Amino acid sequence: MFKRILIANRGEIAVRIIRACRELGIESVAVYSTADKNSLHVSLADKSVCIGPPPSAKSYLNMDAVISAALVYKCDALHPGYGFLAENPAFEELCMENTITFIGPPSEVISLSGNKSMALETMRKNRIPVIPGSDGNLKDARHAVACARRLGYPVIIKAAFGGGGKGMRICSNPGEMESMFNIARSESVSSFGAGEIYIEKYIKNPRHIEFQIIADNSGNAVCVGERECSIQRRHQKLLEEAPAGNLSERTRRTIREYAVRAANAVKYKNLGTIEFLLDEKENFYFIEINSRIQVEHPVTEMVTGIDLIKEQINMAAGLKNPYLGKDLKSRGHAIEMRINAEDSENNFAPSPGRIIECLLPGGPGVRVDTFIKPDFVIQPFYDSLIAKLIVWGNSRYEALGRAERALDEFRIEGIKTTIPFHKRILDNKNFKSGIIHTHFIEQQCGM
Numbered sequence: 093m094f095k096r097i098l099i100a101n102r103g104e105i106a107v108r109i110i111r112a113c114r115e116l117g118i119e120s121v122a123v124y125s126t127a128d129k130n131s132l133h134v135s136l137a138d139k140s141v142c143i144g145p146p147p148s149a150k151s152y153l154n155m156d157a158v159i160s161a162a163l164v165y166k167c168d169a170l171h172p173g174y175g176f177l178a179e180n181p182a183f184e185e186l187c188m189e190n191t192i193t194f195i196g197p198p199s200e201v202i203s204l205s206g207n208k209s210m211a212l213e214t215m216r217k218n219r220i221p222v223i224p225g226s227d228g229n230l231k232d233a234r235h236a237v238a239c240a241r242r243l244g245y246p247v248i249i250k251a252a253f254g255g256g257g258k259g260m261r262i263c264s265n266p267g268e269m270e271s272m273f274n275i276a277r278s279e280s281v282s283s284f285g286a287g288e289i290y291i292e293k294y295i296k297n298p299r300h301i302e303f304q305i306i307a308d309n310s311g312n313a314v315c316v317g318e319r320e321c322s323i324q325r326r327h328q329k330l331l332e333e334a335p336a337g338n339l340s341e342r343t344r345r346t347i348r349e350y351a352v353r354a355a356n357a358v359k360y361k362n363l364g365t366i367e368f369l370l371d372e373k374e375n376f377y378f379i380e381i382n383s384r385i386q387v388e389h390p391v392t393e394m395v396t397g398i399d400l401i402k403e404q405i406n407m408a409a410g411l412k413n414p415y416l417g418k419d420l421k422s423r424g425h426a427i428e429m430r431i432n433a434e435d436s437e438n439n440f441a442p443s444p445g446r447i448i449e450c451l452l453p454g455g456p457g458v459r460v461d462t463f464i465k466p467d468f469v470i471q472p473f474y475d476s477l478i479a480k481l482i483v484w485g486n487s488r489y490e491a492l493g494r495a496e497r498a499l500d501e502f503r504i505e506g507i508k509t510t511i512p513f514h515k516r517i518l519d520n521k522n523f524k525s526g527i528i529h530t531h532f533i534e535q536q537c538g539m
């Protein structure tokens with residue numbers, strides 16, 4: 093097992109990883125930018141080191157600074173968290189060159205997962221259902237129009253190297269396709285550094301359901317459950333649940349098998365997520381692989397009792413997959429609400445600033461993953477996620493009641509947050525009955 097792990101991240105996920113290290117008896121080393129000097133991850137870690145000024149490009153994304161910190165502090169492993177360097181194959185290779193174990197999959201798997209066109213191609217070859225699309229990247233606008241004609245409108249343009257819900261455009265007719273092709277391509281170059289784009293049939297009101305994979309270094313992959321992530325705004329998740337409701341047992345089991353097949357197809361190692369879209373008839377389609385720990389991982393932890401961060405560390409240390417051949421039971425229902433420093437009543441405008449007062453909810457079935465504290469300043473430089481409120485109940489009904497109660501207790505003064513937004517969702521009749529899809533927020537909440 094590792095002796096000392098460098099945590100190449102900040103915020104709630106850095107705190108989460110430090111806690112797992114502490115429980116495993118592993119020392120943790122935090123890195124921080126000058127803006128995060130007083131952050132919770134810095135005070136909780138055994139050691140900490142400043143790696144640069146506030147902009148991420150000069151600190152948390154600065155590979156040389158991060159690796160130097162790991163070397164100076166003699167770390168034998170590094171946990172990237174999510175975002176920043178977590179899905180950068182070159183960074184995994186740099187860790188290897190410096191004999192630091194990267195807690196995540198190898199660079200080939202990261203590369204393949206990060207190139208959505210290639211991942212789709214691999215899935216097609218392995219007879220995993222994918223959304224009808226352009227079968228590879230588009231050559232030019234004419235090619236795009238021809239593919240769209242074959243598929244039928246509407247279609248969605250996606251960037252092969254896209255992520256974070258960005259770089260997608262819906263086209264409803266050939267005119268739109270022609271005018272959007274070049275815009276989408278240049279956006280892809282400026283946002284993701286590559287102009288490869290492809291199209292897919294646009295699915296009406298789909299559900300986004302993703303499957304958690306644990307795989308050891310010998311490639312033994314197991315699916316430990318699924319998450320319902322359809323509550324999104326602009327393709328970004330805001331509330332997640334486990335297990336997915338309103339899903340037939342047969343479909344759930346079938347997709348689980350496909351998720352494991354998908355993991356095997358890319359020789360997956362460590363933890364990852366296989367994402368699927370479901371249409372209104374429960375037809376399901378692979379959309380992508382995420383080769384990192386997900387923000388929403390706690391809902392799976394709450395219903396399975398598995399500590400996913402510890403398992404990432406165990407798998408990276410070469411332990412055998414303990415869930416192989418086991419009949420895993422899921423218990424109860426969990427819901428995660430992302431609390432962002434955003435004014436949900438004002439078009440989700442960013443709301444950085446000083447937290448004057450904060451009171452975290454507690455009591456049975458309530459977990460809060462956060463780094464906020466009174467007098468802490470939320471910086472404008474980073475992701476707006478400031479806390480995750482996770483609730484568990486014996487049933488979805490009980491979990492919903494706890495979610496409402498916990499949101500009522502949660503007080504954050506000084507900045508605007510998405511707490512009022514979550515209250516609105518929980519109050520919605522269709523949400524209560526589990527009738528949800530990816531356009532729920534715009535159609536039901538008018539946001």
Ligand code: ADP
Nearest residue numbers: 254255256257258292293294295300327379530
């Ligand atoms: P990213 O990697 O940027 O998160 P994904 O491919 O995972 O992109 O898609 C994010 C979201 O975009 C999905 O959850 C869904 O809401 C929407 N989406 C993606 N592909 C389609 C599609 N073919 N039809 C309808 N919605 C889609």
